[in-house]
Amino acid sequence: MDLPVIQRIGSAIRTQRVERSFGIDALTRLLGEYLPEEQVSEVRRAYVYGAQLHEGQRRTSGEPYIYHPLAVARILADMRLDHTTLIAAILHDVIEDTGVTKEEITRDFGADIAQLVDGVSKFRKAEGMTRAEIQAESFRKLLMAMTQDLRVILIKLADRLHNMRTLGVMESAKRRRIARETLEIYAPIAQRLGIHFIRTELEDLAFASLYPNRAVVFAAAIKEQIGDTKSIINDIESRLSKALRAEGIGATVVGRQKNLYSIYSKMRRKRLRLPAVMDLLGFRITVSKLDDCYRCLGIVHSVYRPVSELFNDYIANPKINGYQSLHTTCVGPRGRKIEVQIRTRDMHHIAESGIAAHWQYKLGGRTTSVAAPQVRAREWLSSLFEMQGGTAAIDFLENVKVDLFPDEVYVFTPKGEIRRLPRGATPVDFAYSVHTELGDHCVAARIDQHLEPLNSPISNGQTIEIITANHARPNATWLNFVKTAKARSCIRHYLKTQREDEAIRLGRRLLEKAMRELKLPMARLKNEQADEVLKLYGLDDVEDLYSSIGLGQRLAPLVARHFLPDATRISGTTATGDASPLAVEGTEGLILDYAKCCRPVPGDDIRGHISVGRGIVIHRMDCKQTHNRKISPQDWLSLVWADNVSGDYVAELRVQGSNRRGLLASIASEIAAAESSIENVHMAERVDTESADMRFVITVHDRTHLARVMRRIRRLSNVAKVTRV
Template sequence: MLGRLNNAIRNQRISRAFGIDALSEVLETYLPQAQVNEVRKAYHFGAERHEGQFRKSGEAYIYHPLAVARILAEMHLDHTTLMAAILHDVVEDTDVTLDDVTERFGRDVAALVDGVSKLDRAQFQTKAEVQAESFRKLLLAMTQDIRVILVKLADRLHNMRTLGSMPHAKRRKIARETLDIYAPIAQRLGIHTMRVELEDLGFANLYPNRYGVLERAVAEVSGNRRNLIREVEQTLSKALRDEGIGAAVVGRQKNLYSIYLKMRRKHLRFLDVMDLYGFRLVVKRVDDCYRALGVVHHVYKPIGELFNDFIATPKVNGYQSLHTTLVGPGGIKIEVQIRTRDMHHISESGIAAHWQYKLGSGGAKAPQVRAREWLTGLLEMDHAPGNSLEFLENVKIDLFPDEVYVFTPKGQIRRLPRGATPVDFAYSVHTELGNHCVATRVNHHLAPLSIQLRNGDTVEIIGARHARPNAAWLNFVKTAKARTSIRTYLKNLRDDEAVRLGRRLLERSLDELGLSARVLKGDSAERVMQAFELEDMEDLYASIGLGRRLAPLVARLFLKPDQQGGTPIEVAAPLAIQGTEGLIVEYGGCCHPIPGDPIRGHVSMGRGIVIHRVDCKSGIQQRKAAQHDWVSLSWASDVEGDFNVELRVQGPNQRGFLATVATEIAEAGSSIENVNMSDRSSGMADMRINIMVRDRIHLAQVMRALRRLDIVERVQRI
């Protein structure tokens, strides 16, 4: 009884401060009365449906959606978004359907509610899958209407403010998710105030001990320097007035999470983090920003390497300001940000400034345009192959754009994450340019495609029509777009190659059984596809080519029932390897087969065929283990390409030995892929060299050329 009474008193107190009447007072300052009435209508509907539901803290559930709407109202969001905020849990937590919401409040409100609602867990096997798929649904809904994520961020912010009533493990899990996903999204959309609060609340709940220690340390330091902020504000204000620059100067202490990250990133002790204080100068015009910069540099000594001009080169979320770090009173480092009023509005509210302020065309469009670019990238990631967990990992990578700014040959600026390479640059320009790039010039000099770009680099991409993405690029690209594009291309290419190889394997097995390839188009083909639950023959070919099904076993299904126990009528010729099969055929690294070698193929699940020499020791062991996984192979008469082979070259350990050997290999028309030199303490050089040759005849020519060298004592193929 006493608990219910306390809850009732508490709910009455919350109602007075945060109920619908308090919300309406805020709305009436910027919305017409008719729209305020629509919001009230949504409240009464939500309150009725949530009747009897309570949060862990004991308050009536309806106060949570009301608080979410209050957060968005303080950002001056439109009435449709506020109605969706109040109704955002009715579909998920009550018996209300989306059709009910559509009928009462319209399609726009229903679409926002649907975008925020989680998926039914029963559709998925693990919690990780349902979380990733729900997040994917949220982000894709955001690409249709950016207000979806604003409602979700406000929902998460209020949940973080009231996280104290949750169990410790639950608090840590939600805090981790907030720091990994939601705070970075707020930063990407430029919503500074929301991002800072999400970070500090996430930090306090994920690492409460660290938060407490840091909070006490900052309080102690601030107590010793409580007059510092006031002194700097007064000094800068006077200096700016003397120069005729009108500016609002506001000092603040940096948020704890940013201090914590700086300590971790730079391995600093707290006492070594000097720039705990930041000052913001808000002026009227862009030219006032640069004039004010000169004034503050005159008053306090600047630290040259700690200056950034984000007005000339805005951040990826549209943020603009001048940043400079100064040596303030008593040798204390202080950070100063200088911006115009429009820049300040965008910095604080980001994309929400579209609703909150009537800015000039340049200022208002910046966060909108940059958000749209990011959302377009999300759609490209979603269309790529892969599950929701891979999509979530790609989004996480894309949410932390520690940026570099590079130039195209025509002088256009492109923003890339730190550590990005010319391949990332190529894909940022256009997917086709990335798919066909073969080389790059950085600052007018040829450079590796894997080189990490730096601020100010001029990047030129050299492309070729015949070129295609290399799977090795996945080891060094940084952007989600590049990674997704490469995987998509390789998967499609691999599927095409798998279909061609699978058909050849199946036709060869049919030939062994005395069957014509015409059966692949007859009634028996339909029967086989039904048996494997496949839609068409290409799916069957691909599964054979990738090693998921064995061609001889599939071929027997094309026999008539009375023939399936029989023996093959004749033995077909081995499958001919042409050297152009690409990703679906691999050459064993244990024996390095080349055209002219007797070979056999091992059908490997998901990899296609791995080719071994007949005398390969590794291949012999595998063959003993699984005879049915092996197929007879031969080299086609018109085999194409260069093949890797390993040689062992021995000679005296003297200056120029490697250079002489390398020159001879090059003159023989071959190229070196890799060199390993063993211990030379005995006075002998013993090298293992991987070279590229066309066939056994070419290999023999290279080995003869090496044996003619006086300094070479032995040449052996491994």
């Protein structure tokens, strides 16, 4: 069976609208062109089943609800998809909007169709969930279903396309929300999966809904800029076709005006005005053989002068979605730039249909290299599946959004393997793209044999070698420069795990200290009484209990009291020993927080209080917060600095003096000479031009080091006063 001409498919999808006259008969007539009669009958049976379930339901527009699933099926039928996908499209809302279960669909239509319908259905709302959380969970459910069967996303995209075509009946706020979601998620997914014509229509429809006035003005401005589009396109098509025929190349030349949203995006991305966007017209040349592509390129360049820096060979280096084509920009009639794409017919079919090409060729009885988009889509989904583990749904959705906008660069491993990464990616992104362990332990990189920092942006054609160390671990500052969702997810997962480990260690120390004060043996943490305490708090094991204490979710003294004998616990008469303070070593990391109101350093008298989610917050004893009535006395914890405390700590100084040239430089020099670093400087607004009032946030080792810094600053002649904030 011959495959349909892509131009006809694209035109049908763009112009088809569901009217009251449109029904199952029109759909089955179309299906009869490429499906066996028994499969067409199954589609009709699914329609009868769906129509009965949706009986009485209407869309916002007022038409019977069944018209929507029929329209979705029609879009997929125009793409020549198999009958299983079409049946699932007709039934795609029955689980969500009717009382039918997945098991019932399995019984009546089979497990494959039930799986597709369930994959498209939204996440069922749980009590207390926000709209954003529901959307994120639904999206995660959809992507996880895609890993089982890619046809799930084809149904979802067709569903979204018809919803966008009929969006005009919605209220303004909802219309804008759906349009924004389409531009941020569904159009990029269509692009990532190589389904070009769905992407372009989704973008233009969403653009018109999100910025209606802007879209109208923009369309008029483009029309005025180009002038008589039809005559220009016909002229260029004619010249190129004639030149190709003269060289004996059988080719099809098709011209078009680029879609509105792509032009608008280019203007925003490159900060251009419309007159500066010259390539508003695009031309596609399709040929039979790969060799003809490069021959065509030379002929095009002989007819129109090429712009050398605007050439891309996506045949040798396919895009991340499997797209292949030669792209060149030339100077056309009247000095206008035109973009010309040259590809084989198979490449064109993949470029238009993407992953859908697999089923179209399968139905046509042909086996060619159309598996490329499928393979790349599955690689992408596999990476998403890997990064979603242990990630909150909203964070997962944000990671996917980042991953959906890859302006790509191609780099090489030391063994010559190609890696595709988003533009602006760094060696850390490269390391995580190879393997999570490589990313976790990287310390430096060689880019083209030169040592470079890990935050260096990488460029096309570079060879990247990652240098690792066993002791190295991910750094939170990496989140400021990594570009790929996988790298971001892996770093966050490590930091979260590290925080949990630190919370467990601190929680154990706090609970053991509390039990020593109650003269309770540590063995009670491992006997049957511990199981009762865990059951009381709804926890699985003792480590969960330690973690909850370390994170400040539970107070160690209150937890410890549950290990007392029943009578003692009830009467409250306990023979407590002397309360020994907890030693702060400075290595507790993420679950020890130093209060910014007083900025304690080693050597200060300190105390702390338990804060939910922050762990222990440490204050100086003379801090005003230590007298805060909102914090209960029992929430305060006695603390001391450990003998082996080390590291850098932040302190804040106020410096007042005479406003003289070079004062700031002099103070900075003295701070550096005292082996301290400046984190921040704030200049107070001047009351008069003669005085200066500055605040310095600096790092010191301890109170003695801080005093040495202050003495050096006081020695300056223009400094009147130095105080610690």
